[in-house]
Amino acid sequence: MRKRLVAMLGMLLMFAFIAAGCGNGNSTNSNASSSNNNSDGNKKEAVSGSITAVGSTAIQQLVEQAASQYMGENAGTTINVQGGGSGTGISKVFEGAVDIGNSDVFAEEKGVDASKLVDHKVAVVGMGPVVNKDTGVKDIKKDDLIKIFTGKITNWKEVGGKDEKIVIINRAEGSGTRAVFEKTALDGATPVKSQEQDSSGTVQKIVSQTPGAISYLAFSYFNDTIQPLKVDGVEPTQANVETNDWKIWAYEHMYTNGEPKGLTKSFLDYMLSPSVQDSLVPNLGYIPLTGMKVERDAQGKVTQK
Structure with missing residues (x-):
């Protein structure tokens, strides 16, 4: 009888140790799965x-x-x-x-x-006027830029470029790019009615393909298919934006x-x-x-x- 009791107590102790071991294993796994770190080593909450x-x-x-x-x-x-x-x-x-x-x-x-x-x-975001590369113009006075967009200058030869009609491409009403350009480049002047486009990407493509075209784009859309213009000799660069030399x-x-x-x-x-x-x-x-x-x-x- 005594031997049977001892055997039963031994089995109970063995099960207790096994259960404890399993519990510690689950705890370790839980901590590992919750330690979801981001690239900076900080804990990141899962989102979906x-x-x-x-x-x-x-x-x-x-x-x-x-x-x-x-x-x-x-x-x-x-x-x-x-x-x-x-x-x-x-x-x-x-x-x-x-x-x-x-x-x-x-x-x-x-x-x-x-x-x-x-x-x-x-x-x-820096922005600036851009033209078709055949205009022959790389630098423009701010006063002349305003006159172009308000219809007072209509040919590139009037600002040192080719004898070619100026084609204005505007962004549509509601465009933030247009609002920024009108406020900071045109001193609040309203451009003449012209072709309007909803997308910066479309403007970039049209200016690159249309002789005499001028518009305005964010620096992120500048590429070698178009000619960004200096204004009053100032280049449209990040460094000039950071100091407000480019306004x-x-x-x-x-x-x-x-x-x-x-x-x-x-x-x-x-x-x-x-x-x-x-x-x-x-x-x-x-x-x-x-x-x-x-x-x-x-x-x-x-x-x-």
Whole structure:
């Protein structure tokens, strides 16, 4: 009888040790699965779902590529990126129709109640006038630029170029690029009625293929198929934007309706991470916020940092 009791106690002790061992194994596995670190070594909360960002085509390629990288690093997430112009981005996010509204201008400039929106600045965009390469013009006076877009100068020979008619290509109403160009390059003047395009990519293509054409684009759309113009001898470069020597620039805003949460917050945080700011932003022709020596408010006032 005593032997039977001893045997039973031994078996109970053995089961207790096995159970304890299994419990410690589960705890270790749980800790390992929750230690999901990002590239900076910080713990990263898992996210999933789908969001939509709509608006400025000047920032579109930056957001598209950042979204592609983000989705590659975060399975189960979908980030839809669409153009449509800054006005569309701001109005849609204000209405709650999209998660993020991309814009080249402050929301106040589009006449909405900006107090309901949260501004997330993610980069600076330089912009400038561009022409078809056959015009024979590489530098232009600001006064002459205004006269061209207001219809007072109509032939390139009047500004030292070929004897060729000037063809103006404008962005459509609601475009943030157009608003920035009119405000900072044309001193608020309204361009003459002309051909209008909804997309920066389309403008780039038309200017490259149309003799005598002139328009304006973000630096990120400059390439060797078109001729960017100096203005009053100043080159459209990142260094000149950072000091405000080149005055045609704007912030790239990503607006949310209230404080962002979940996937929206995670993606906006990613937009400010080294993966985007140190790599994508400069590689795509945008300007990191950290390099700016000046800042500009919604009224257009520029001050030293």
